Amino acid sequence: MVRRIQLRVSLKEESQPNILLKKTAKYLSEDEKNITIKVLRKSIDARKPSIYFNYKMEVYINEKPSKTPDYEFKYLDVSKAKEVHIIGFGPAGMWAALRCLELGYKPVVLERGNNVQDRRRDLKAINQDHRVNEDSNYCFGEGGAGTYSDGKLYTRSLKRGDVRRIFESLVHHGATDQILIDAHPHIGTNKLPKIVQNIRETIIEHGGEVHFNTRLTNFTVKDNKIKSLQLQNGNEMKVNRVILATGHSARDIYYLLNDKKISLKAKSFAMGVRVEHPQQIIDSIQYHCSGERNELLPAAAYSLVEQVKNRGVYSFCMCPGGFIVPAATAPGEVVVNGMSPSKRNNKFANSGIVVEINADEDLYKYEHFGVLKGLEYQKDLERLAFTAGGRTQTAPAQRLTDFVEGKLSADLNPTSYQPGLNSAPLHSLLPKLIGGRLRQGFKAFGDKMKGYYTNEANIVGVESRTSSPVNIPRNEKLEHPEIEGLFPCGEGGGYAGGIVSAAMDGERCAEAATAGL
Numbered sequence: 001m002v003r004r005i006q007l008r009v010s011l012k013e014e015s016q017p018n019i020l021l022k023k024t025a026k027y028l029s030e031d032e033k034n035i036t037i038k039v040l041r042k043s044i045d046a047r048k049p050s051i052y053f054n055y056k057m058e059v060y061i062n063e064k065p066s067k068t069p070d071y072e073f074k075y076l077d078v079s080k081a082k083e084v085h086i087i088g089f090g091p092a093g094m095w096a097a098l099r100c101l102e103l104g105y106k107p108v109v110l111e112r113g114n115n116v117q118d119r120r121r122d123l124k125a126i127n128q129d130h131r132v133n134e135d136s137n138y139c140f141g142e143g144g145a146g147t148y149s150d151g152k153l154y155t156r157s158l159k160r161g162d163v164r165r166i167f168e169s170l171v172h173h174g175a176t177d178q179i180l181i182d183a184h185p186h187i188g189t190n191k192l193p194k195i196v197q198n199i200r201e202t203i204i205e206h207g208g209e210v211h212f213n214t215r216l217t218n219f220t221v222k223d224n225k226i227k228s229l230q231l232q233n234g235n236e237m238k239v240n241r242v243i244l245a246t247g248h249s250a251r252d253i254y255y256l257l258n259d260k261k262i263s264l265k266a267k268s269f270a271m272g273v274r275v276e277h278p279q280q281i282i283d284s285i286q287y288h289c290s291g292e293r294n295e296l297l298p299a300a301a302y303s304l305v306e307q308v309k310n311r312g313v314y315s316f317c318m319c320p321g322g323f324i325v326p327a328a329t330a331p332g333e334v335v336v337n338g339m340s341p342s343k344r345n346n347k348f349a350n351s352g353i354v355v356e357i358n359a360d361e362d363l364y365k366y367e368h369f370g371v372l373k374g375l376e377y378q379k380d381l382e383r384l385a386f387t388a389g390g391r392t393q394t395a396p397a398q399r400l401t402d403f404v405e406g407k408l409s410a411d412l413n414p415t416s417y418q419p420g421l422n423s424a425p426l427h428s429l430l431p432k433l434i435g436g437r438l439r440q441g442f443k444a445f446g447d448k449m450k451g452y453y454t455n456e457a458n459i460v461g462v463e464s465r466t467s468s469p470v471n472i473p474r475n476e477k478l479e480h481p482e483i484e485g486l487f488p489c490g491e492g493g494g495y496a497g498g499i500v501s502a503a504m505d506g507e508r509c510a511e512a513a514t515a516g517l
């Protein structure tokens with residue numbers, strides 16, 4: 001017999017051996033040796049000082065759970081199959097390629113950046129020498145923007161596909177099966193490269209192709225149908241179906257499409273700064289403790305949102321126990337983002353705090369840029385950060401309360417941001433639309449989380465790559481309405497926001513691109 005039950009385990013109980021088994025046996029009035037537990041979900045309830053773990057479980061009484069995973073991935077040998085070209089090997093491109101293997105089509109992936117191993121050198125060059133390789137950086141390269149990240153896997157887009165399928169395929173490629181259980185699963189930047197490499201190996205082993213250092217520079221359209229791809233190495237490839245999964249930082253692709261008069265739309269997005277607190281401050285607020293957090297508890301996270309003058313101000317991509325990283329994709333700009341190792345054991349907590357930018361109402365000074373107005377606005381802010389940071393990858397920063405009170409900081413707090421910080425008057429440098437709302441937002445956050453609004457935190461500029469400022473349209477067949485065979489996909493098209501939703505969109509585009517091929 002199988003029973004589904006929920007149990008609460010206190011922090012004190014959690015440290016006791018076999019506590020779940022003991023509590024379950026007692027709850028069901030069964031003998032411990034007759035039951036086997038399969039945990040379905042584990043979450044932490046820290047709303048009150050007495051913290052609990054909530055478990056959802058399947059309990060097998062006098063029987064054993066099946067070891068078969070929910071999904072079995074059957075990848076076919078596609079070496080002689082029809083080809084689907086995939087531009088970009090981020091989550092959207094990777095899962096598009098995996099889905100092609102299941103459907104019996106050969107994915108040919110073209111990726112502008114390096115493989116995960118060589119990409120490390122490019123990241124070191126940004127962090128230590130302030131040199132940005134325009135093809136291989138924190139956003140570009142094998143695994144896309146998701147490789148050197150926190151690897152948070154939660155998504156709000158539950159309806160947009162099967163989240164569980166993506167999780168199971170991550171486990172299939174080496175992720176811990178803990179991600180199937182945790183209410184807020186994450187993988188960590190130290191584990192992601194191996195998983196990404198395993199995905200690449202699956203693709204190649206089954207007859208697919210993955211080409212690194214291969215940037216798409218142009219393509220040919222004839223009779224409204226995509227015909228060939230031109231690459232930066234001078235090669236040309238004849239194509240039939242192309243999945244365009246180049247992410248939201250591939251500005252050259254938006255320019256290319258716009259120059260070719262292929263329709264695009266301006267899209268609302270968000271920009272702001274990254275705030276960094278000592279992790280201990282966040283732990284003490286969230287876990288109601290004064291010193292170190294209990295060792296059974298993970299580094300605490302938070303999620304904040306406030307409406308300020310008709311625009312949302314909210315936390316984005318919060319990284320507990322993490323690092324702020326330089327996420328620029330070209331020289332002359334400063335962009336910050338965050339990542340964490342799997343243990344989230346760094347001593348800082350960072351999060352983007354961003355303001356909604358409404359493409360129809362907020363960008364009137366940029367109207368002459370047409371559909372690319374948001375992109376140009378983004379670029380201006382990143383250039384401003386570069387100048388204010390000191391014209392290197394050093395980022396402009398300010399103590400949090402100084403920012404809100406409009407004072408230049410005499411000095412800054414310690415930081416995890418490796419290229420370093422430069423004190424700058426962000427309160428006056430940021431456009432009012434963003435700076436003014438952030439200042440009000442931070443104060444409101446301080447009311448919601450006592451201790452959050454503190455001069456022990458820095459704000460670091462700028463957090464500008466939250467989502468795409470451009471939408472590449474597609475029809476009900478997921479094809480660009482004007483170009484047969486071109487399938488805009490993932491975050492770059494405006495169809496995803498995060499690793500999991502991009503992966504799900506990749507799967508959907510593979511299904512659409514192979515239909516009737």
Ligand code: FAD
Binds near residue numbers: 090111152216249
């Ligand atoms: P991308 O991941 O951007 O991939 C696009 C790929 O296309 C890149 O590899 C790029 O090199 C390639 N490309 C671009 N132009 C060309 C071209 N012309 N020719 C060939 N190839 C090209 N999301 C989460 O859900 N959880 C997180 O914890 C998280 N943390 C993040 C941390 C950081 C530092 C960053 C930068 C992002 C983070 N994100 C996170 C966001 C997440 O990474 C993206 O939402 C996701 O990667 C989007 O997937 P994608 O495949 O659509 O695009």
